[in-house]
Amino acid sequence: MNRLEKLFIEKPKDILNIYFTAGFPGIEDTMPLLRAIEKAGADIAEIGIPFSDPVADGETIQKANTQALDNGMTVELLFSQLKEMRNEIKIPIILMGDVNPLIQYGLEPFCKKCQEVGVDGLILPNLPMDEYLLEFKPVFEKYGLFNIFLITPQTSEDRIRRIDENSAGFIYMVSSASTTGSTSGITDEMRDYFDRVDQMKLKNPRLIGFGIKDHSTFTEASHYANGAIIGSAFIRAIKDSEFPAEAGSEYIKSVLG
Amino acid sequence: MLQIENSAFAVDERGYYGNFGGAWIPEMLYPNVEELRQNYLDIIYTEDFQAEFNQLLTDYVGRPTPLYLANRLSEEYNTTIYLKREDLCHTGAHKVNNTIGQILLAKRLGKNKIVAETGAGQHGVATATVCALMGIECIVYMGEVDIERQAPNVARMKMLGATVVPAKSGSRTLKDATNEAMRHWINNPVDTHYIIGSVVGPHPYPDMVARFQSVISEEIRKQLFEKTGSENPDYVVACVGGGSNAAGTYFHYLDEPSVKIIAAEAAGHGVKTDKSAATTFLGKPGVLHGSKSLMMQTLDGQVVEPHSISAGLDYPGIGPLHAHLWESGRATFYGITDDEAMKAGMKLSKLEGIIPAIESSHALAALDYLKPGSDETVVISLSGRGDKDLATYMKYL
Ligand SMILES: Cc1ncc(COP(=O)(O)O)c(C=O)c1O
Numbered sequence: 154m155n156r157l158e159k160l161f162i163e164k165p166k167d168i169l170n171i172y173f174t175a176g177f178p179g180i181e182d183t184m185p186l187l188r189a190i191e192k193a194g195a196d197i198a199e200i201g202i203p204f205s206d207p208v209a210d211g212e213t214i215q216k217a218n219t220q221a222l223d224n225g226m227t228v229e230l231l232f233s234q235l236k237e238m239r240n241e242i243k244i245p246i247i248l249m250g251d252v253n254p255l256i257q258y259g260l261e262p263f264c265k266k267c268q269e270v271g272v273d274g275l276i277l278p279n280l281p282m283d284e285y286l287l288e289f290k291p292v293f294e295k296y297g298l299f300n301i302f303l304i305t306p307q308t309s310e311d312r313i314r315r316i317d318e319n320s321a322g323f324i325y326m327v328s329s330a331s332t333t334g335s336t337s338g339i340t341d342e343m344r345d346y347f348d349r350v351d352q353m354k355l356k357n358p359r360l361i362g363f364g365i366k367d368h369s370t371f372t373e374a375s376h377y378a379n380g381a382i383i384g385s386a387f388i389r390a391i392k393d394s395e396f397p398a399e400a401g402s403e404y405i406k407s408v409l410g
Numbered sequence: 411m412l413q414i415e416n417s418a419f420a421v422d423e424r425g426y427y428g429n430f431g432g433a434w435i436p437e438m439l440y441p442n443v444e445e446l447r448q449n450y451l452d453i454i455y456t457e458d459f460q461a462e463f464n465q466l467l468t469d470y471v472g473r474p475t476p477l478y479l480a481n482r483l484s485e486e487y488n489t490t491i492y493l494k495r496e497d498l499c500h501t502g503a504h505k506v507n508n509t510i511g512q513i514l515l516a517k518r519l520g521k522n523k524i525v526a527e528t529g530a531g532q533h534g535v536a537t538a539t540v541c542a543l544m545g546i547e548c549i550v551y552m553g554e555v556d557i558e559r560q561a562p563n564v565a566r567m568k569m570l571g572a573t574v575v576p577a578k579s580g581s582r583t584l585k586d587a588t589n590e591a592m593r594h595w596i597n598n599p600v601d602t603h604y605i606i607g608s609v610v611g612p613h614p615y616p617d618m619v620a621r622f623q624s625v626i627s628e629e630i631r632k633q634l635f636e637k638t639g640s641e642n643p644d645y646v647v648a649c650v651g652g653g654s655n656a657a658g659t660y661f662h663y664l665d666e667p668s669v670k671i672i673a674a675e676a677a678g679h680g681v682k683t684d685k686s687a688a689t690t691f692l693g694k695p696g697v698l699h700g701s702k703s704l705m706m707q708t709l710d711g712q713v714v715e716p717h718s719i720s721a722g723l724d725y726p727g728i729g730p731l732h733a734h735l736w737e738s739g740r741a742t743f744y745g746i747t748d749d750e751a752m753k754a755g756m757k758l759s760k761l762e763g764i765i766p767a768i769e770s771s772h773a774l775a776a777l778d779y780l781k782p783g784s785d786e787t788v789v790i791s792l793s794g795r796g797d798k799d800l801a802t803y804m805k806y807l
Contacts, residue, residue, distance in 0.1 A: 205580065205712040206698070208592045209436045215579060227710045252434065253697045257711030278436040279697065283424070303437040307599055312440075330438060330599045 156245035156273045157299055157322035160196060161358045161379065168380025169371065170197035170360055171387050171405060172249065174217040175234075176226025177203070178397050183234045186391070189398040191244050193405035198242075199276065199382065200235075202228060202250030209278050211334030213385040217392070228258050232266045239271035247301065249276040260289060264296040274299035274322045282319060290319075303327050306346040313353060323358040326350065326378060328365070334385035335364045339373050347377035368410040383408065419664040419731065419740070425613025428737060430704075430730035433612035434697045438596040442604075443700075445519065447614045453518050454511065454621065466510050467625060470543070471500045473507075475626075477633035477789070482761040489782040492643070493764070493792045494630055496655060503767060503794030504623060504655040505536035509605055511622035513540040516603035523547045523602040527577075527591040529556055529584035529651065530722035530769060531563025532794055533607030538572035548572040551590040553583040556721045562798050581715035584651075584725045588699050608652025609729035612700030616657075616729045623658025630789055631662055638787065645782060647672040648791035649772040650743075651722045653729040655793035660741070670742065671735060672780060674772040675728075676718035677745030687716035688745035689728045690736045698726070703733040719748035719802065720768040722794075750775040752806045755796065767794030768802060 160168070171190045175183050183200070190198045203221035207214060238246070248267065255263045255277065267275070275298055280289065285300060293300050299322035304313050307330060316324065328343050329335065343364075350359065361374040362382030374381035387404060394400035425431045425447075433443055453459055467473040475495045484491045496504035509526075516524060524541050526548070528534030534550040541548035550567055554576045557564050567574050577586040588610075595604045609616040609623075631641040646663055648656035650673045663669040678686035686692060693704035698713060706714040706726040718724040728736075735741035746754075755771035758764055766774065770793045782788050796803065 206585065206589050208589050208699070209438060209596060211593075219579070222712060229710075251697070251711075253707070253713075254711035256696060257694075257707065257709065279434045279700070281433055281435065281440075284432060284434070305438050305441075307441040308437060309441070327438060331597050332438075332593050 155297055155299055155322065157197070160245055161323065164196065165358065165379055167375045168197065168360060169195045169405070169409065170199055170380065170382040171195045172199040172201060172382060172384035173387060173391070174201040174203055174214065174221050175231045176221030176224045177217040177388070178220065178392055180224040180226060182397050183231065184238070185398040186401055187238065187242050189402040190405065191242055193402040194409050195244070195405050196380070197245045197247060199247040199249050200231070202231060202248060202254055204251040204254060207251060209332055211332040211385065213334040213388050217388050228254050232270055235270040245273040246271060247274040247276055248272050252277045252280045260292050264292050264298055267298055268296040272298065274301050276301045276325060278303055282316065286319065301325050304350070306330060306342070310353070313350065313355070317355040317357055320357045323360050323379065324355065325382065326359050326361045328361055328363045331363060333363055336366065337364055339364070339370055344377070351377055368408050371408050372410070417665050419734065421613065421617040427731045427734035429695065430702050430733040431613055431616065432702050433700060434702060435612045435700045436596070438599065439592070439612070442595065442599055443612050449519065450515065450614050450618050453515055459514060459518070462514055463511055467507065471506055471510065472498060473625065474629045474633070475499060477630060477637065479637070480762050483758065486761060487777050487782065488784050490787045492634065492787065492789045494626060494659065494789060496626065496791060496793050497764070497766065497770070497795035501532070501536045501539050502797060503532040503536065504626065504658060505533040505607060506539065507625055507658065508607065508619050508622045508654060509533070509536040509540045512603070512605045513544055513546065516605070517544065519603060521601060521603035523598065524605055525549045525551070525591050525594045525598070525602055526605045526607060527551050527584065527587040528607060529553070529587065529724060530720065530767070531556065531560040531567065531798060532722060532767070534572070534574070535563050535566045535570070537605050537607070538567040538570035541572065542570045549575060549594065551575050551577050551587040551594065553577045553581070553587045555582045556584065556587070559802060560721050560798050561801070583721065585713065592699065608654040609657045609731055610652040610699055610701065610727065616701065616731055619654050620657040620661060620731060623654050624661035626655070626658035626791065627660065627662040630659070634789065642666055642669050643789045644786040645670045645672050645780060645788045647674065647773050647776050647780070647788060649674045649723060649769050649793060650728055650732055651725050651769060652727070653732040655791050657729065657731055659791040664740070671740055672776055673732065673741050673743045674746045674776040675743055676720055676723035676751070676772055677747045678717040678719070680747050681745045685717035686745070687718040687724050687726065689726065690743040691745050693727070701730050703727055703730045704736065720751065720772065722767070722769040723772060744776045744779045746772040746775040750778070752803070755803065764792070765796035766792055767796050768799045770794055
């Protein structure tokens with residue numbers, strides 16, 4: 154069974170998914186950060202594959218991407234860092250990033266590698282649903298990978314239903330119309346949208362991301378969905394630290410309260 | 411505007427030209443792009459839209475632009491050369507054909523704010539212009555490097571009432587301005603329309619922009635017939651940044667095999683150096699800014715920072731139509747170096763009294779490779795005027 158599927162059966166509430174960019178702040182930080190994330194009590198780790206032109210990201214994650222690339226991070230290097238990962242890390246692992254590096258690596262070789270190292274799902278924001286269904290889905294399924302779709306406050310009800318139909322693992326609820334890293338907190342408009350989607354009784358679990366940054370926003374998001382995703386706030390917590398794993402661990406503990 | 415549904419080079423149902431195109435966008439942009447896709451053809455082929463569009467092209471832009479027989483240039487190359495004078499459009503380049511079309515579309519979609527990216531500043535000026543004309547708020551993203559090398563256009567945009575925001579990431583040129591404009595649209599999805607300045611971006615942008623620019627070849631056909639008794643030249647030549655003046659110049663000739671299609675790309679210091687923007691020489695298929703096309707990238711799929719002396723051609727990709735024209739062999743591409751373009755620009759100035767935009771100078775330089783015969787006819791898209799480039803030309807002198 155895919156680890157994501159198992160997780161949501163065993164723990165349907167208060168899921169914490171932590172995003173970080175591979176190769177940031179240091180090129181060798183991938184495994185130490187994964188260990189810290191698991192040990193501090195997060196439920197899912199989402200590893201960002203850095204990209205030169207991350208269009209859906211705000212400044213914090215853009216800068217992390219640039220620094221990671223300057224550090225020399227590549228897809229191949231990431232797979233080699235993750236090679237022995239499953240000897241120690243038990244939580245589900247998701248790779249997240251622009252679809253182009255995957256296309257250049259080759260769809261089938263990429264998915265095969267994911268399975269070999271123990272990746273459970275992929276978030277590729279600029280992979281459209283139709284292209285996914287046409288070309289990617291059979292390969293993802295062959296290698297046991299869940300594709301995680303995004304929905305936003307502007308996504309129509311019909312389309313949310315269609316996304317739910319074609320999703321596995323969970324649905325990524327983008328909290329507001331924005332790039333990553335907004336610091337607005339949770340607004341009434343967002344609460345209406347969270348409620349609206351909650352009442353749709355989708356078959357997939359939902360995690361809320363974008364703008365979740367601390368204990369209170371995490372707790373509130375968890376009230377409306379199965380949990381939340383934290384990215385920019387985690388990056389901010391580790392970016393200037395001499396000991397990113399420790400800083401990340403402390404941050405996660407503060408979020409979980 | 412001609413309907414082209416039957417062309418071998420028309421976009422298909424899925425937004426593809428052969429293997430290239432599509433709408434590779436994050437979900438945040440889906441509602442906007444989908445709204446556009448569902449409505450653009452219905453809106454632009456209404457009588458009311460066509461009447462307003464054509465009237466503005468005539469009375470405001472100054473169309474039709476002349477098709478000028480360049481006698482001394484023809485003599486120099488021992489052939490017959492016509493220049494399609496897009497440099498005489500209001501605002502100084504072909505870009506305004508597209509911004510007029512898109513602002514009319516945006517109004518009909520109920521949008522009251524506009525965002526745009528710009529490289530040379532010509533698209534930014536053309537966007538700021540139509541926003542002033544319609545009384546609509548306008549934000550233009552422009553790379554920091556380009557702000558410096560195209561200062562006159564920055565001043566024009568400001569005078570026209572637009573807000574110019576510097577793009578400070580990456581190579582700080584057109585690619586980065588495009589990233590920022592897309593981010594702005596993600597953050598302002600409801601009231602804002604994004605006016606892309608070339609035949610790039612997610613479907614339906616490449617097709618929509620090509621249709622608005624197709625007025626160029628529509629006029630060439632008519633004007634050439636009046637002048638020579640034939641609608642068809644032997645060659646149509648244009649520079650390709652994203653490829654909008656080229657798409658407009660080729661449009662009515664795509665299915666006319668006797669007309670050879672020539673594209674001039676910016677080779678920068680040369681296609682064998684790492685300072686180039688010649689995408690068909692150096693690129694591979696990939697996804698950038700919402701479509702699958704050719705793009706300059708590393709083995710790992712990271713976008714390579716391009717170089718061209720011309721801000722409008724300093725982009726690591728080309729529109730999906732052009733990738734298809736390249737792959738199918740319908741068009742021939744030449745890589746023109748900075749040097750070759752500057753020389754061609756100087757030459758046109760001295761021979762014809764026309765100072766071309768450095769972008770257009772790349773198309774002129776292709777003549778040295780084409781070597782057209784004495785009985786052949788060449789039409790070159792003179793996409794813009796060189797006023798904005800005087801500082802760069804002066805440095806070169
Ligand atoms: C005068 C001129 N020609 C050509 C271009 C290149 O754009 P495109 O390839 O879309 O025509 C530009 C872009 O700024 C321009 O200003």
